[in-house]
Amino acid sequence: RERRTSDVVVIGAGPAGLMAARTAKAQGLSVTVLEARRRVGGRTWNGLVEGTDGKDHFIEIGGQWISPDQTRLISLVEELGLPTFSRFRDGRNVYVDPRGERHVYDGLDFPVAEKTDREMDRLIAKIDELTAEIDAAAPWEHPRAAELDKISFRHWLEQQSDDPEAIDNVSIYIASGMLTKPSHTFSLLQALLMSASAGSFRNLVDEDFILDKRVEGGMQSVSLAMAAELGDDVVLGQPVRTLRWAEPDPSTADEKNGVAADVRNGVAHDGAAGDVVALTDDYEVHARYAVLAVPPNLYSRISFEPPMPREQQIAHQHISMGLVIKVHAVYETPFWREEGLSGTCFGGGRLVQEIYDNTNRGENPAGGAPGEEDPHGTLVGFVSDVYAEQMWALPEEERKAAILGAMAEYLGPRTLEPIAFFLSDMAAEEWTRGAYATSYDLGGLSRWGHLQNRPTGPIHYACSDIAAEGYQHVDGAIRMGEAAALAIAEREAT
Ligand code: FAD
Numbered sequence: 021r022e023r024r025t026s027d028v029v030v031i032g033a034g035p036a037g038l039m040a041a042r043t044a045k046a047q048g049l050s051v052t053v054l055e056a057r058r059r060v061g062g063r064t065w066n067g068l069v070e071g072t073d074g075k076d077h078f079i080e081i082g083g084q085w086i087s088p089d090q091t092r093l094i095s096l097v098e099e100l101g102l103p104t105f106s107r108f109r110d111g112r113n114v115y116v117d118p119r120g121e122r123h124v125y126d127g128l129d130f131p132v133a134e135k136t137d138r139e140m141d142r143l144i145a146k147i148d149e150l151t152a153e154i155d156a157a158a159p160w161e162h163p164r165a166a167e168l169d170k171i172s173f174r175h176w177l178e179q180q181s182d183d184p185e186a187i188d189n190v191s192i193y194i195a196s197g198m199l200t201k202p203s204h205t206f207s208l209l210q211a212l213l214m215s216a217s218a219g220s221f222r223n224l225v226d227e228d229f230i231l232d233k234r235v236e237g238g239m240q241s242v243s244l245a246m247a248a249e250l251g252d253d254v255v256l257g258q259p260v261r262t263l264r265w266a267e268p269d270p271s272t273a274d275e276k277n278g279v280a281a282d283v284r285n286g287v288a289h290d291g292a293a294g295d296v297v298a299l300t301d302d303y304e305v306h307a308r309y310a311v312l313a314v315p316p317n318l319y320s321r322i323s324f325e326p327p328m329p330r331e332q333q334i335a336h337q338h339i340s341m342g343l344v345i346k347v348h349a350v351y352e353t354p355f356w357r358e359e360g361l362s363g364t365c366f367g368g369g370r371l372v373q374e375i376y377d378n379t380n381r382g383e384n385p386a387g388g389a390p391g392e393e394d395p396h397g398t399l400v401g402f403v404s405d406v407y408a409e410q411m412w413a414l415p416e417e418e419r420k421a422a423i424l425g426a427m428a429e430y431l432g433p434r435t436l437e438p439i440a441f442f443l444s445d446m447a448a449e450e451w452t453r454g455a456y457a458t459s460y461d462l463g464g465l466s467r468w469g470h471l472q473n474r475p476t477g478p479i480h481y482a483c484s485d486i487a488a489e490g491y492q493h494v495d496g497a498i499r500m501g502e503a504a505a506l507a508i509a510e511r512e513a514t
Pocket of ligand 1: 031032033034035036037054055056057060061062063064081082083084085086258259260261313314315318321322346444446451452454455456457482483484485492493494495497
């Protein structure tokens with residue numbers, strides 16, 4: 021193995037890891053970033069898909085949208101000199117109701133019966149009342165955290181209302197729309213963390229807020245730009261297999277049973293900065309600190325020597341990825357605009373529950389020109405959780421027909437004939453295993469959330485999935501990467 025020495029070893033070159041490395045360097049610390057994949061960016065990824073016209077078309081396989089509250093990401097994008105543009109939103113939206121009837125409407129409110137409309141407003145107000153009580157940085161500290169964490173979001177909504185259409189339409193914003201898990205599998209507290217991180221539930225409902233801007237040429241450009249600054253400090257294609265992070269204290273070793281008692285008792289939790297060694301197939305990096313910048317569902321892919329303290333080993337097993345298919349369909353032109361439609365479509369409880377106009381703007385690897393809109397129209401749709409499972413179980417052609425058929429319910433028969441079609445499948449990728457992000461199972465957030473950001477000896481954690489502001493979003497990744505590096509710099513200074 022090639023031996024390297026640096027102050028900090030960063031595991032993972034997604035936005036969190038690269039921001040940690042960038043910040044640590046600015047603090048005068050040397051860094052090595054070890055990335056499993058042969059590219060940087062993690063769950064952000066600029067891609068190309070070949071069309072029936074023989075040309076490549078640009079798509080954003082992973083995360084892409086920025087909302088106005090994501091201020092740390094916005095300032096970084098500006099600093100890196102990356103231009104942004106607004107999502108196309110002119111024209112009327114489409115809603116398909118539970119009976120399959122299509123309605124064209126203006127504004128944010130779904131065209132539902134007056135009673136359902138009132139019920140949705142009431143539910144949203146109630147969620148926002150609770151959201152206002154939640155500190156996104158420590159939801160487990162809410163006086164009723166355990167109580168809010170033991171009821172599923174679905175069950176709670178059903179306790180509040182007997183209108184299934186209102187429940188489906190409210191649930192969509194957190195369940196299929198964000199956590200990408202069925203609403204009966206996560207708690208009310210977990211749902212409140214999501215809305216608190218966005219400022220309010222009303223912000224999640226407002227697609228013009230939450231899906232506001234994109235980076236010209238794709239969100240992965242943020243990571244590519246940071247990696248370019250870091251140069252040889254970033255090493256690709258090197259999954260970290262082992263992380264040595266502490267010497268078990270021989271004075272407390274349980275000789276008889278062969279387990280270091282200090283680790284078993286969790287003493288090592290508060291261990292000092294020390295000789296950390298990260299091992300990959302080809303590298304051995306010696307450092308004083310490590311930043312673990314991978315999603316929590318992947319922590320257990322690394323062998324920790326000594327093992328993580330008991331409570332961490334348990335906690336990590338209760339954090340899992342959601343599942344969603346991001347559907348990309350490229351057309352000769354954005355035909356829906358000819359009919360005065362924005363391309364924004366909703367249908368709670370349907371196979372495809374959300375669609376947006378995702379037409380590209382600016383320079384990109386498919387040949388876009390700076391500041392100019394691509395003449396081809398792109399739609400992006402989402403197939404979440406149980407529907408995603410059903411779709412992956414189908415043969416490819418049937419899957420494509422089912423998904424395009426569901427999109428055509430909103431935008432008509434022309435939707436059935438894209439010139440390029442692609443399904444984002446991060447669940448099949450070894451170094452992600454789901455989408456968009458991870459969350460706790462029922463009861464997990466109140467039991468273990470307090471551990472997620474506490475360093476384990478010299479190991480600091482950084483990922484969007486353990487963020488407060490920007491939770492599960494690129495902004496959260498950037499914030500967490502920066503915070504981890506600043507915490508290390510502070511430890512170094514004292
Ligand atoms: P990641 O991006 O997952 O990066 C982690 C990195 O660690 C990866 O590069 C991985 O390869 C690497 N790694 C893992 N294990 C190891 C190991 N053992 N050794 C070395 N390296 C390892 N967010 C938004 O803000 N807006 C959106 O519109 C949006 N849409 C999304 C759509 C999709 C389809 C997906 C999948 C995500 C979306 N997100 C969105 C979420 C956003 O992409 C993530 O929040 C963000 O990428 C998380 O960054 P991260 O650095 O914390 O983790």
